[in-house]
Amino acid sequence: MAYARAAARPLPHRRAQSRRSAAVIPSAIFRLADMVTPTPGGASVKHARYNLGIPCGTRVSSSVSRYDTSCEIHPPGTVLVAMYGGFQKIGRTGVLQRNAATNRAVSAILADRQRVNPAFLNYCLVRSQPAWKKIAASSRKDPNITKQDILEFQIPLPPLSEQRRIAEILSSVDEAVASTQAVIEQTRTVQQSVLKRLLSKGIGHSRFKQTEFGAIPEPWKVVPLRTVAHIQTGVAKGKKDIHDPVELPYLRVANVQDGHIDLIELKTITVSASQVERYSLRPGDVLMTEGGDFDKLGRGDGWKG
Incomplete structure (x- = not known):
């Protein structure tokens, strides 16, 4: 630097705004492997298989994806975890809102909804992203997390009704943060526009000259920063x-x-x-x-x- x-x-x-999650006082701690429903393939956490012959972003029917390619379609409510693809991306999570397939860098978790709320589970994983990075960096040539790492991950398990309430509160916080961020981005766009105009047109100038930076007011100079x-x-x-x-x-x-x-x-x-x-x-x-x-x-x- x-x-x-x-x-x-x-x-x-x-100063950057910090995003804080509410603390959870659990009644018990469970491994993630105990909190998911087995899929037809027998694996609760599975790597999405590579989609051969279909460009990324192409929409396909479930019948085509299941029989003509190796795509696996995951239902809404599936929690996704990034397993590799760059150290800063490892451990990123999200909850599917629609049927979707993933690539091999992502694992899909189907929660047992009688025991754990998907949104609550996602927030538990978000909170633990630093732990994922620590696991990924430990004695591995290429940083990554594995299926077994995810299965052995432990989460707090309050009663289901409390899980839903916690998830609702954190979701409201997310929405407030998103709204604030949108305002910040809009303000930044306006700021950049004003900045560009002031640094190229100045204030009250009518005569301009051409430089390697474009037109600037005639009295201005272009000098090396040093x-x-x-x-x-x-x-x-x-x-x-x-x-x-x-x-x-x-x-x-x-x-x-x-x-x-x-x-x-x-x-x-x-x-x-x-x-x-x-x-x-x-x-x-x-x-x-x-x-x-x-x-x-x-x-x-x-x-x-």
Whole structure:
């Protein structure tokens, strides 16, 4: 991660909103294997078989999928779990709202509805996503979770009526979060539009000139960033034999989002005491990611301190 320090007013700072689940005090703890109904194939949790010859997204009838291909159709209420496909995707879950097939990276769980509510089960799995990642990363060449991992997973089991109520409350929270997120996205769209106009048209200008960035007001200049700011990369991880070590919190790519700094989960790193001043952030510093997955490159925001 890189950051630029310039003599400029700090950008507005927005902390990411955290999504919290209600705590559940269970009357008992059960393995997931005890909470599902066996399917005709004899497996309660099954890998969806590969769909040969049918492009992804094509709608097919259940008779065609069952006899002419190897698709397995899962009914509404089936809980899906991502088993692999990238470390950040492992353990993602959802509940089917319609008949659907999945690929081999997803396992389908048919809950015994006399004992467990599918929506409640899904929230239990959502809450445990960090545990899935820990399992996936343990002594395996390619991070993944297996059918057996899912079968051995334990969940709290309140009475069915309480499960439904808990699921309803959490669903209401999800809807509120979705509504808020929609407003945030709309605000961001407006912000980007205003930003684009101000940074290309300025305020009150009538004469423009062409540059590599397009037309800009005639009095404006285009200069290299290095001429107006000090550019510095962050501290490197994994160093050994650090002299006079000091452990400090640090920002990762996951903390620097698109337009805000997420401080909900901060990790620490060990650096030499003599390097603390060099790597310390100050109000007004502008952070920008330069590593991570392709969709994470170039994210940034200002540090308020």
